[in-house]
Amino acid sequence: MLRGSARSAASGRAEGPDAPGSPLGRTEVVAGRDLRPCRSRTDGANVAAMRAAVVTAFDQPLEIQDRPVPAPGPDEVLVRLETSGLCHTDIHAAHGDWPVKPTPPFVPGHEGVGIVEKLGSAVTTRRIGERVAIPWLGYACGECRFCIDGRETLCEKQHNSGYSVDGSFAEYAVASAKYVVPVPDGISSMDAAPLTCAGVTTYKALKVAKIVPTERVAIFGIGGLGHLAVQYAAIMGGTVVAVDVEQPKLDLARELGATHTVDAATTDPVAAIQALGGADVAVVLAASPRVFEQAFSSLNRGGRLICVALPADQQMSISIFETVLKGISIIGSIVGTRQDLAEVFELHAAGRTKIIAEGRDLEQVNEAIDEVLSGQVLARLVFEY
Ligand code: ZN
Ligand code: ZN
Numbered sequence: 533m534l535r536g537s538a539r540s541a542a543s544g545r546a547e548g549p550d551a552p553g554s555p556l557g558r559t560e561v562v563a564g565r566d567l568r569p570c571r572s573r574t575d576g577a578n579v580a581a582m583r584a585a586v587v588t589a590f591d592q593p594l595e596i597q598d599r600p601v602p603a604p605g606p607d608e609v610l611v612r613l614e615t616s617g618l619c620h621t622d623i624h625a626a627h628g629d630w631p632v633k634p635t636p637p638f639v640p641g642h643e644g645v646g647i648v649e650k651l652g653s654a655v656t657t658r659r660i661g662e663r664v665a666i667p668w669l670g671y672a673c674g675e676c677r678f679c680i681d682g683r684e685t686l687c688e689k690q691h692n693s694g695y696s697v698d699g700s701f702a703e704y705a706v707a708s709a710k711y712v713v714p715v716p717d718g719i720s721s722m723d724a725a726p727l728t729c730a731g732v733t734t735y736k737a738l739k740v741a742k743i744v745p746t747e748r749v750a751i752f753g754i755g756g757l758g759h760l761a762v763q764y765a766a767i768m769g770g771t772v773v774a775v776d777v778e779q780p781k782l783d784l785a786r787e788l789g790a791t792h793t794v795d796a797a798t799t800d801p802v803a804a805i806q807a808l809g810g811a812d813v814a815v816v817l818a819a820s821p822r823v824f825e826q827a828f829s830s831l832n833r834g835g836r837l838i839c840v841a842l843p844a845d846q847q848m849s850i851s852i853f854e855t856v857l858k859g860i861s862i863i864g865s866i867v868g869t870r871q872d873l874a875e876v877f878e879l880h881a882a883g884r885t886k887i888i889a890e891g892r893d894l895e896q897v898n899e900a901i902d903e904v905l906s907g908q909v910l911a912r913l914v915f916e917y
Pocket of ligand 1: 621622668729730
């Protein structure tokens with residue numbers, strides 16, 4: 533899902549043709565892959581090509597294009613992608629929904645998982661053949677006050693994968709060597725993709741909620757993020773109330789650890805949660821300001837409203853009186869750090885979380901977006917390359 537204090541920097545990192553004569557300039561190096569030679573725009577030499585799903589304009593469907601395989605800069609790695617999840621943020625990016633917009637043409641995707649195939653000249657921390665994840669936080673400066681005190685997701689110099697730099701809706705992507713995160717053995721690439729955004733984002737949101745085991749945690753919106761939020765809230769000891777408008781998603785939430793479910797299509801969720809004794813934490817994963825307002829109204833004294841979804845409509849109406857008298861905290865939470873993602877992978881490798889995802893081909897990108905927007909996808913769609 534989500535979110536984006538994204539910076540609108542140049543989007544064209546993958547546009548430079550691979551250097552003639554470099555290993556990736558010879559298709560035999562990647563024999564067995566569906567790579568076709570194409571003509572370099574600069575010198576006419578053959579270079580390796582890759583399929584990519586490209587946003588050409590905010591009011592147009594994505595285009596599947598052949599693009600040159602990008603060459604890593606000195607501090608970057610080239611990753612041959614195996615999977616990439618489709619997050620709601622990618623749809624917001626493709627539609628230009630948010631105040632800070634990406635610059636077309638660009639390649640979305642920030643749940644990329646693949647194999648390091650080439651190292652930039654200055655890279656010492658990664659190795660060829662290693663499996664890594666490319667998350668939303670594609671790069672941070674490493675030196676500002678946010679970076680050095682463990683809040684790198686707030687870095688003002690950050691790059692965001694699939695937004696300010698080209699992302700993982702392609703067979704190859706370049707990424708900062710320091711900001712890719714190793715994927716441990718024992719996790720399939722199909723599972724690792726949703727963990728790379730949906731997982732880390734909800735894990736972090738529940739970490740900042742500082743749940744104690746006697747607390748009731750309401751998760752508003754079950755889907756790619758919500759199905760993981762339910763699991764993390766339960767792991768952290770909360771009693772989980774799942775809220776959605778689709779009964780199959782509520783059934784899934786119950787299977788994954790929710791004690792209570794509320795069908796907001798037929799029931800007022802505020803009244804239903806108040807009848808249970810109110811929520812101590814409400815995490816909002818549904819991109820509608822009205823849902824934020826319902827989540828706020830369902831809170832007990834001392835409650836925490838954790839804002840994660842990023843609706844195109846930015847305004848919600850919250851009572852200042854209620855906020856003050858009830859001592860309610862309103863907290864924004866944006867993705868998670870590399871360490872948070874490493875913890876998410878560790879939990880999954882230990883068998884403590886379950887991913888619900890369906891595979892798709894990249895050629896189906898526009899149909900997949902329609903499926904997600906219809907609300908009918910149970911949890912996550914993942915492109916397999
Ligand atoms: Zn996302
Ligand atoms: Zn920084």
